[in-house]
Amino acid sequence: MLAYLIRRVGQALLVIAAMATIVFVSIYAVGNPVDILANPNADAKEMAEISARLGLDKPLWEQFGLFVWNALHGDLGRSFVFNEPALKLIIQRMPATLELAFVALIMSIFIGIPLGVWAGLKPDAWSSRTIMSGSILGFSLPNFWIGLMLILLFAVQLKWLPSGGRGPTTSLFGIQVSFLTWEGLRYLLLPAFTLALYKAALVVRLSRSGTREAVLQDYVRFARAKGLSPTRIVLVHVLKNIMIPIVTILGLELGSMIAFAVVTETVFAYPGMGKLLIDSIGRLDRPVIVAYLMMVVVIFVVINLIVDLLYAALDPRVRLQESEG
Amino acid sequence: MSAPILSIHDLKVEFGTRQGVVKAVDGVSLNVYRGEVLGLVGESGSGKSVTGLSILGLIDPPGRIASGSIKLEGTELIGLPEDELRRLRGERMAMIFQDPMTTLNPVLRIDTQMIETIRAHENVSERAARSRAEEALKRVGIPSPAERLLTYPHQLSGGMRQRVAIAIALLMSPALLVADEPTTALDVTIQSQIIAEVQQLCSETGTALIWITHDLAVVAGLADRIAVMYAGRIVEEGDVDPVLDHPRHPYTYGLLGSAPSNNRRGEKLAQIPGMTPSLANLPSGCAFAPRCAFAQGDCSTAPPTLTHDGSRAWRCFHPVPDREDVR
Secondary structure, three states: OHHHHHHHHHHHHHHHHHHHHHHHHHHHHHOOHHHHHOOOOOOHHHHHHHHHHOOOOOOHHHHHHHHHHHHHOOOOOEOOOOOOEHHHHHHHHHHHHHHHHHHHHHHHHHHHHHHHHHHHHOOOOHHHHHHHHHHHHHHHOOHHHHHHHHHHHHHHHOOOOOOOOOOOOEEEOOEEEOOOOHHHHHHHHHHHHHHHHHHHHHHHHHHHHHHHHHOOOHHHHHHHHOOOOHHHHHHHHHHHHHHHHHHHHHHHHHHHHHHOOHHHHHHOOOOOHHHHHHHHHHOOOHHHHHHHHHHHHHHHHHHHHHHHHHHHHHOHHHHHHHHHO | OOOOOEEEEEEEEEEEEOOEEEEEEEEEEEEEOOOOEEEEEOOOOOOHHHHHHHHOOOOOOOEEEEEEEEEEOOEEOOOOOHHHHHHHEOOOEEEEOOOHHHHOOOOOOHHHHHHHHHHHHOOOOHHHHHHHHHHHHHHOOOOOHHHHHOOOHHHOOHHHHHHHHHHHHHOOOOOEEEEEOOOOOOOHHHHHHHHHHHHHHHHHHOOEEEEEEOOHHHHHHHOOEEEEEEOOEEEEEEEHHHHHHOOOOHHHHHHHHOOHHHOOOOOOOOOOOOOOOOHHHOOOOOOOHHHOOOOOHHHHOOOOOOEEEOOEEEOOOOOOOOOOOOO
16 A cells, blocks of 8 residues: 555656646747736836846746756745745635535536436436437537526526626635535536536446446346345445446546636636636746646546545455555 | 146247347246256256246346246236335245356445345344344355355355355245256356255255256256256156156257267267257247257147156157167
8 A cells, every 4th residue: 555655656746747847848938928917018127127036037947947946845936926926826716616626526426327327227218318318418518608508597597696706705624615605605506517517427428338237237137136126226236336437537527627627717707726727827927837737736646546545445356455465 | 736836837938139029938837846946957048047037027128028927826926016026036036146256246245235135025123134144154054154244245256155145045035946057157066065055955945946057967966857948948847867867859868968978988979960049030840840850741830739748748749769768
């Protein structure tokens, strides 16, 4: 287990280093942030001052060396725009995004698994065909369009839910969260649903194929021969077997929901990390972009680790091998 | 003789396929009495497993029971509401399957899989169910049953898993146990142990046993009566010794003749010429006629009816002459 952890952390460090280098260099190549930051009327002298203040007048290798040196000391640089530590900016926005991603995850599970299992149990019923056709829509409709349509319907026409932004927050263990109050949750529903729809479609497909495969297995036949109720066969015997691939995929998808909820957050003007990223890219705020992407790697590694642990909890065969190895 | 535990009459099971409707079981009638062991013998595709599954009502679409009657202890099972059928399954009739590697759910512990069976039929506490499960494991010869209850199937050997499956099937002391080739996937030594155990357990409780197999040697040692199936029909039936010593149906005769133990070493093994016919495209008349050494012209006109002789019966116009031993 320890060797496994060390290997995982080693891999993560390698990816972080490579990622930081590529992003740092490529953003340098994109353009000079001073052009965006400075007042349009600023003259060359003022521009040079800003450049010097941000350390952008030095050659690339020197800037990069400084960045690496500081990063090794836990400082990922200050935002050019906000003049605050980049990491702090990201962490401030993190609860909003995590909240959104988890609500979306829960939605996709509670929509996807029941529909998928139903479609797997009754593959020829018209209801199942409807579910499967619907899942194709969930796959193929662009995220931003769904978001806009939802806003149009529920916010503009019906006026049931707010069209964007984040609701009032309350403090939970010192973190500002909004899902604890109904008012706060109302702001989460539309963006979370937009984000969940694609994942739900994925979960529908996975649970359907898993279920169709599982019901043909001898253990299901034997469970029926034992006289178990259909409910127990589906909820215990089938569900526990099909959860293994679903957990794997959802783990990866959760990572991408946290890291790249950019489009949804933009459509709903939701003040999360994705919005920060897209704003920072627009302003060439290099420290924030680099720090953000390094953070993303860490998130993925952590989630993968959790998935592996969950995997072992679900599949006893994996558990045994680990205790032996 | 008392009323049979299981009485099947003129059972027909059909499968809708692309080539049309296939009659997997075509007019099977059987009686099984208390404590009796019936060997149901046939090649793959002869309909023996489908017969077994129909008894428990486990035929899945595209298959369906087209007609006939299956009575268990006097209760008609065909047309019985699914919920009532479910209550009989596991309680009055049980089934074990061929591959012990796949019959137990890989992600559930043995105790879960045993206790759920008891609690599906009886309103008992978890603790009471657990001690009964432990008792059942002990009965099928599993050492340290309390520990085995806490393991997962993959931690047990094939023989152990089949024993667990048998223990589960016998948990509720059913009146009938259908065993669908339960030892085919096991080593020969384990095979004979398991056969001996099942035989003993069934005779202790009076459970009637239908042992589905293609292995005549197993039937010879285990069964009281034998029914030989070919292409969805029972072609010969009777007490084990007379049928195996002096088969009257040419198919039984050929089957016995092709057992390796009945051949001399170095000689070419005897075999039945031809192949099992496709069920979608059965010859009119006797389905075995195209492969039969005894066939004559009338064999291909109409399917032969059952000829009775004492306790045995066969379905053939030109049976193997009586008293001809199998060499």
